[in-house]
Amino acid sequence: MSTYTDRPWLALYPEGGPTDIAPEQATVLDVFRASLAAAPDAVAIRYFDGVLTLADLDTASDALAVGLADAGFAPGDRIGLYVQNDPAFVIGLLGAWKAGGVAVAVNPMNRARELTHLLTDSGATALLCLEELYESVARDVLPGTRVRTVVTCSALDRQSRDDERVLGGVVRSRPEGTLDLEELVTTTAGRRPAAASLAADDVAVLTYTSGTTGVPKGAMNTHANVVFNAQVYRDWVGLTPDDVVLGVAPLFHITGLVGHVAVALLTPCPLVLAHRFHPEVVLDAIREHRPTFTVGAVTVFIALAGVPGVGREDFASLRTVYSGGAPIAPAVTDSFEAVTGRYIHNVYGLTETNSPSHAVPLGRRAPVDPASGALSVGVPVYNTVVRVVGEDGGELPVGEVGELVTSGPQVVPGYWGRPEATAESLPGGELRTGDVGFMDAEGWFYLVDRKKDMINAAGYKVWPREVEDVLYGHPAVREAAVVGVPDAYRGETVKAFVSLKPGASVTPEEVIAFARERMAAYKYPRTVEVVAELPKTTTGKILRRELRDPAPG
Template sequence: MRPGRKVTPLTFDSLVQAWHARTDANPQQVALRYFDGAMTAAEVDRASDALAVALWETGTVRGDRVGLYLQNVPHYALALLALWKLGAVPLLLNPMYKHTELRALIDDSGAVGIICADTDVAETSNTVANGTVRWLISTCARDFQTENDPRAFPEKPAKQETDAVASAVADMVTLIRLHDGQAPDPITLTRSDLALLSYTSGTTGPPKGAMNTHGNVLEVATTFGAWAGLAPNDVVLAVAPLFHITGAVINCAISLITDTTLVFTGRFHPEIVLEAFPRHGVTYTIGSITVFNALLELPHAGTGHFASVKTLYSGGAPIPPVTVERFRDRLGAYIHNAYGMTETTSGVIAVPSGTVAPVHEPSGTLSIGRLLPQMTARTLDAAGSPTLPGEQGELELSGPQVIPGYWNNAAATAETMPGGSLRTGDVAIIDDLGWVYLVDRLKDQINVSGFKVWPREVEDALYAHPCVHEAAVIGEADAYRGETVVAFVSLKAGTHATETDLVTFAKDRLAAYKYPRSIHIIDDLPKTETGKIRRAELRGKGHS
């Protein structure tokens, strides 16, 4: 047992201290599962100690940034813990990023190393050559399990020519074996030390590095865990991508610092994820609504798959009420809304576990929840003055979950977080009971003949059509109206509807200035890697 005082989660000074408290309390609890593989908390602690020593031998020290360029595999959790034990900073890298996208984040962060899949070593090495990266560590998706499900695991890559960085490539599992039984020298971390460097998606300009501190992560993991009703022996499924703040904090970190089991299934595959629920007795997860739509579309999915579930959350984009109803009616589980940003270290507004969210009657919008403890919010008008309860305005958030700023970007910090409060760019309504309703993004508002139209309201109306799988609404220039409402939809498999059918359906449910004058049926809507629909990519396509 490590010496020290007894602490409660909110008094931990760092994620390392929280992890040690969890491990000391119940070292034999299974901490990680991956198909047929399992690791106890003690085994994870020993492996991450060994990896920390290996990283230290590369010259990685406190404050260094190290890129995690991985899918949802056990290596991710081991790397997070190892880096935190050194006081180093995990840099969350989207494994879909290639070449200039990846290099831009490496150069901006000054990363000294990258941990990536063996299938990506050659390309990654060439991409980061002649920069700050000194070493690469490779991982194999087949590690830590023996099933080798062909749906999940790629073949081993053929050896490819790489640049000079490849000379510093080593395999993670090999390094752990080489240093088994060794541990790094303990360091003292504070809540203000950086725990993660996570870049924004860049939808409103170049990506900015959010400096998520140990205090930020502890606050969110602790408050969200209590909000979601997480308890000892619960089973957490890592569905949200771990390279995104939601997956890193309220799928991964939330499980590591509580006496729960974290289940990995690799990159999202609907059938594998569906099977993981009954196989591992999953009780909690959070994912984008596209994940739950994909599960709902599986013809063999049924209530039995979700029998163990206590709480499901969806984050990244608000959920239309009809989607929640369809999921619950068919699969027996209620999807709770949650809201957060990279700058709030993920979820800070959520529907309490076991509570059905209210619907805002004037707009038909499903509430994204209520404020979590320690978080405060208000809505502001265009002049920056607070609006009255029930009136819409830009959502402003304050609390210990909000980051101290952006990496090497004082100007963006001052603009987005004046006085330490976060101007979210989202338009919201907060009612007298504290329920928050997200209207839309400020930049996505459509002005039709002087009337304001929010895409969310039109999209929610379209989702009520039995054939619509996904919908996105944009404004396009119109000589008569200024802007006109245009929609793009994809249809559910095996269904049929014409564009005229959908326009008529929407016209019957919306004011004359709100319904889309044209609707385009396409196979799939463009999305970010975390499942958010990219409205911006649809602009101009209605005329192509």
């Protein structure tokens, strides 16, 4: 029998750990105020050529909190944040908490149907929104919701460079009937919001799951959850005020929220933002601002390494690179390191674990499982216990594949307004992740796949992840996704979708032959489709479900 609770991975931990702030006693606002008191003039955000200090964030978030209160926003109310990776997102978080409220993180790619669901499900009474998103989406949605206060902002705020590649076509429109975030700073000058009573176990942010198995649910990320994992990032990576965080993950996503915003406010250190991910724009930001740490989806790093003319000098400042959101094929880490000179450390977690539950220790290289070829996602982070269980809920021996079940200070207490879903996924406060994996004898964890993505080919289990890892080893393949499709003889069979590296060419038959040489007969893809791009979420995670169940023509 395995000894997961003995935690054999303790020897892999970096020294130290989250000790200076007790997360059960602190809110994220407490963290910000501590950093503000210590260094008010420290740079908090670099946004193109714009710079905001901690004092600037304090002034702007005070203005938002005052404006919300004047409009009737009360403690406990929810405010949607419908913006890109702009300073307004950080101002919105702090303003919501200063007003005693809860932020609702909204994907800026959401259209009317999705926005309606999030605002209705959360019961939001206010919305901070980019002007163009208000004009194109929110204006028509809001009459059917509880939202009564709209604060608009522009991607052009707080900078003057107006990079055409991501800001081209953006014009200030100042929609009628809304409050303007920048105007509030002027009109409320000298006013401070009333003191809000926040507790560490209060909900800080509602972050909605991707809805891969149904309607998106609002994970209740508490202040204690966020504070704990902000410290995990800081201490695991060894961040100090001399570091600079590169914000490549969307801030509405849990990785951006904790691994960018919260850790930068805690350390404190500058956070580099560039509105949205555009490889050439982000590469320019790296060259200009010389960040030292980032965490993002592997597709981000594939894209950055593929920018024409990129070289090792461009990434020389990046002391530490982590990737989460989706498993990484060993071939991808090897090719990225060959181009940039930087090794990608794995980090693994979910919305419900406030980003990391596992990470590769700093300075260590993740081992590769010799049987499956999978790259380890790391070891459990501080104060976190992970078990591997079978279908009956019993703990499995070392090396056996089962569902990962996680408990620790970063695990959310439940889903907003969904007690049944909470009881199903979080029995006794322990998260049933829905991810399948195993632990080796040294304590390293390996992610096999999502339970629902397993392919049953004539009775044989095929995990798409293993096939994808093999395909990434083909010199022409840039990205790969594998799904099960109906087959009259086998029940299901394996189909692969691949996109190619710039200038590369390959036939489906050549890809199939490559895989057949390297895999058991029941695993290799019987069909391959070459596509220009694979469908992804805004966080860069490849959407197998859209390939498996394409929308009707």
